[in-house]
Amino acid sequence: MSRKHRAIVMAAIGTIVVGVSPASAQTAEPISDGLVKIGVLNDQSGIYADMAGPGSTIAAQMAVEDFGGKVLGKPVEIVSGDHQNKPDVGSAVVNRWIDVEQVDTIVDLPTSSVMLAVQEIGRQKNRLIIASTGGSSDFTGKFCSPVGIHWTYDTYGLAVGTGQPLASRGPWFFLTADYAFGHALERDTAHAVTKAGGKVAGGVRHPQGNHDFSSFLLQAQSSGAKIIGIANSGADTVNAIKQAHEFGITASGLQLAGLYMHITDVHAIGLKQAQGLLMTQAFYWDLNDETRAWSKRFYERHKAMPTMGQAGVYSSIIHYLKAIEAAGTDEAQAVARKMKELPVNDFFAKSGKVREDGRMVHDLYVLEVKKPEESREPWDYLKLIRTIPGDEAFRPLSESECPLVSVGQ
Template sequence: MEARGIGAVLMATCHAAGLVVGLMAGISTEAARAGEKAVRVGVLTDMSGIYADFGGRGSVLAAQMAAEDFGGRIGSLPIEIVSADHQNKADIGSALARRWFDQEGVDVIADVPTSSVALAVSEIAREKNKVLLVSGAGTSDLTGKNCSPNTVHWTYDTWALANSTGGALTKAGFDTWYFITVDYSFGYALERDASDSLTAAGGRILGKVRHPVGTGDFSSFLLQAQGSRAKVVAFGNAGSDTINGVKQAAEFGLVQGGQKLASMLITLSDIHSLGLKVAQGLVLTEAFYWDLNPGTRGFAKRFAERNNGVYPNMVHAGVYGAVTHYLKARAAAATDDGTAIVRQMKHMATGDPLFGKGEVRGDGRVTHDLYLFEVKAPAESKGPYDYYRLLRTVPAADAFRPLEGGGCALVN
């Protein structure tokens, strides 16, 4: 898909998603026309591509719910949600971010699946002294060599996924791996972090192959993985790339041939698309699951009621948690200065019904528990979205890369 002009992108997004959502009933059209100032949260996501279910409209809804649950305003300022489709292109995402910050009065950008887009927008947020709240993008470089005083990374990252999923399987005896990895910054970071984690746990990577974003045919990659005789075939991708890869692996009979499939990044939305018959036995790590406790179940029910019965995944939950903490910090800091708000976010402990207690570290990494799951067989599922069996809770202290290990200049 060719990149369109930014004006066309914004116009299409406005038509498709409703660019501005007023969250207070008292916000009249007259007040809006009079130019009343607001706290504006921009959800920059994939509305139409391979990560549309991963983030997309679910992320916009999660941000809206966070603003509503906060009360809809900070002092006299109403909270508004805007949204746009970055089409998984760094140039489009960057141009949208600049327009939002320079012309549209956006204070903070949230979600941003696609690591290349998130890395670019992080630099713009620093330049404009605004705030970036990452939920969808995965590269651990966002809190490593590319860390910023204006960026907070909420839900997961490549180091955490590699350490939890890869480390656990390797220690269980699945010690030889073959990687099928997406060919851009997220895949590179995941492959690097997984290599480090597997080697430390005593594992070996027998081979790897990279595929283009949005590929429809995994046959050649799967044949190479099959021929490697690795105990684990790992998918270092996300969204529809993961769905297509796992489906075709089932068709090629990799599991029947004795190999185990592992997805280094897969969410509830993807499992729903795959179906339990295909996905059963997959081992994965998530930061959120709807059926963990009363708080997660309550949120999921409210979310599904407004999302045509579709349950939230961890990216949606991360948008809710990140926006909630931002609004608390913004109110406490009593300023719209981006670095001051992020400083306040780091000063305040995190805490919400979805992730529990945690913190925003000096490098911008949010720490909370992670969960190692195995996908249930169809006969084990008791109803819609009852897909996971919990294997292990990874405590926050162990889930993410140590603070001193990422090379972030902010740490010192």
């Protein structure tokens, strides 16, 4: 990676990664220190704790247990850390994990600014980074890495699933979280809307972890827009939607588009206020017998149904361990290559494929939040509207900015 490219990466993520030095070349060998250690890094107690947090750690533990607890005859261990949604904190945790605790791979990674910072550490120190809950499509775009894999969803897929179908219903106004994920989600959705013939009336950005959305919602109402694209996540999404109802925004005729939502968000909002919202998901617990069986096992431990990110953590770790077995080593680049060779077939994805840019391609689902009277049991919140085939759900390689992509795609 050139010095210029690295500077661009650091500017984009808005932080300086300290204590990082280029890793020396490693040769393929069996399990490096007699242990495969997987670090689950996410928000454990803040605004994204429900969609990732302790639930992602539980999903990771389930994956290791279901795999048998060992790979190539060596034990597999899960550790977890809280990045507090801060790139400097996340970077410090990961540097310690790699340099001191010999962690082999980092998974989950909500908050795209943290995800992109950790991507750079993984590139320099030759550690596999598997993002599940982090969303910026730049992870496998201009900031792609030979040891970076994006598993569950990204902002491009969300834009295709939710932005395109609503493009023609009127001008859009974006309510956007002011960090890497929100910027990417607004950009990708605005592109999808205009490409489909829609218009964007304007937008406003708010700080992460915001509590009062009244002034932003009033700006949206006065903009002449018909749709408010909520380009944030977690508690920010929950608060924005609740306040839009409290302030009469939805009663005035504006439609809300929750561009990035989880089933835990619907649970927090309630069906009365969330009904009718469209959601693009990589997973829903009630899709079929396989998703129901795994989700009920997860529920027994976590007392909440899994989000798509938590299900993705499980799926990605199973695939990672299979790749170690197939590669005969836990060396990051060898495992990454094998992850790209092996198909993904589990309850999470059928005929999934990790591309050369690191994007795991699989179907996405557009679901609608049910009316209260349609719900038959707890957590029965969504109904399937359509399935988006994987080759339509994610940015085609022909449009990729990833330098790993072969010329002529």
